Amino acid sequence: MNLTVTPEAITHLKQALSRNTDATAVRLGVKTSGCSGYAYVVDYAQAPTDQDLQVEFDGLPVVVDPISEPLLAGTVVDLKVEGVNRTLRFENPNVVSECGCGESFAVGAAVPL
Numbered sequence: 001m002n003l004t005v006t007p008e009a010i011t012h013l014k015q016a017l018s019r020n021t022d023a024t025a026v027r028l029g030v031k032t033s034g035c036s037g038y039a040y041v042v043d044y045a046q047a048p049t050d051q052d053l054q055v056e057f058d059g060l061p062v063v064v065d066p067i068s069e070p071l072l073a074g075t076v077v078d079l080k081v082e083g084v085n086r087t088l089r090f091e092n093p094n095v096v097s098e099c100g101c102g103e104s105f106a107v108g109a110a111v112p113l
Helices: 007-019 068-072
Strands: 025-033 037-045 053-057 060-064 076-082 085-091 095-098 105-107
Touching: 007 025, 007 060, 007 076, 007 085, 025 068, 037 085, 060 068
Parallel strands: 025 060
Antiparallel strands: 025 037, 037 105, 053 060, 076 085, 095 105
């Protein structure tokens, strides 16, 4: 899969995963949401399914479901730090528009769904 997770995001996600003893991986994906169509999902995976794509970034296990995979193709996941706040930021080349509040996004017609 063509997905990149920066070293800062890897460190952040490893720490979060270590606090959730039931999880075996971090799940990255998208869901239908908001006024633009999709929103990013960051969750824990207790048991990846047979359909999940499983990848590893410097020891961080990550799973992506098959519906999210084309929507995340080429995406860079980074950690944005502003003061005491930490937020994962998705730089996705498939996004053609975002809602005004930044909670959801739309993808171009070239992305297979």
